[in-house]
Amino acid sequence: MNRAALLVLADGRFPAGGHAHSGGAEEAVTAGRVRDVASLEAFCRGRLHTAGLVAAGLAAAAAAGYDPLLLEEAADARTAAPALRYTSRRLGRQLLRAARAAWPCAALDALATARPRGAHQPVVLGLAARCAGLTPLDAAHAATYESIGGPVTAAVRLLRLDPFDATAVLARLAPDMDHVAAEAADAAQRVQADGPAALPAASAPLLDITAEQHAVRGARLFAS
């Protein structure tokens, strides 16, 4: 176990392509639903308990050693919007490159061979955590943090929010993140016995719909 590796993996500067993605925040800003610190916090809370929880469950299961290709199918089943599947696989491919450089490991090589055009990002994240010597709960923490860290950074750029206020949003949601990560890691403990159905399958229909709208927008700063 090497806890500091979690800091490396979860660092926003980890070069895995995330900086160009807003996690739906750009479309929410365009639509006027996210316009200040309070609405950003509400957006993040919703995303954390839906997309964040699902990603954390997949990541924890991958970190626990469950078959990544079965988790790929589980991720597909939990990702209704084609735009979000595409984004997830692209980010997964980019994370795979960074993770293989950081923590060379046969399991990551095998996933790259099986999915040359990219595996779902949470699955790669969990496997990377495993190769870095981290636990399923660590992987779940990384996924939950990432699920709202990206939108907050994007909102700072899009709305010129005070960065201190925006960071305070993340700090206020930290207990929620702990809770979601624990729930995800619990579910991942049951996956060997019960299969991927044991993993969280919360959905956020508005994020699905707006991801599709965003994907066909001509003028936008973020890739998703």
Add this chain to the structure above:
Amino acid sequence: MHLHHSDTFPDSHVHGSGTSSAAEGSGGRRRALRVGLGGPVGSGKTATVAALCRALREELSIAVVTNDIYTREDAEFLLREAVLPAERITAVRTGACPHTAIRDDISANLEAVEDLQDQLGTLDVILIESGGDNLTATFSKGLADAQIFVIDVAGGDDIPRKGGPGITSSDLLVINKTDLAPHVGADLQAMARDAEAQRGDLPTVLTAVKSPGGISPVADWIRERLAAWTAGPA
């Protein structure tokens, strides 16, 4: 079902880390020379890319990656001008941070480069245009083998003196739009002198890439770099 995405490209090989290695091209062939073009907004990066494609496309296999800031303007300009077939031009989005995408986190650009290489097979040169940025923007060696920094005379003839990594360390400095010098009162000799003081032995060209023959010194420089790249150790 992937509406935005095609899984049908044949993947000749799996990519790992360490893509800065030259010997990585498929079939033992060395991969394409990757040249980054950076510089302030509107200095003429896209015009340089377009002129380079026109000058070199008969003799070399070229592809282009654009890093548009907000729209797909640059990629669409190149398509409209038909400097290259559409499958040779890819646009990457950079999330309000153009320099991050060419320096700190090159993931999306590397992916675009690899996809072009996989889809097109043999490529000699890939030109990567950064989104218009500031004087500190530079390309990571993990993404570009050589970088051109494009500034223009209309941006102020004191720019070379101001320095910054783009001016001081780029492999080629292009001071563009010399045709405008009389209209904006730019002192070309001072610009050349300041550039030399900042850059030592590194080359600088003063030119107007949109004028007939204006791209020649830049195209010649690419030919030289490519010859050195092809001859160099894999």
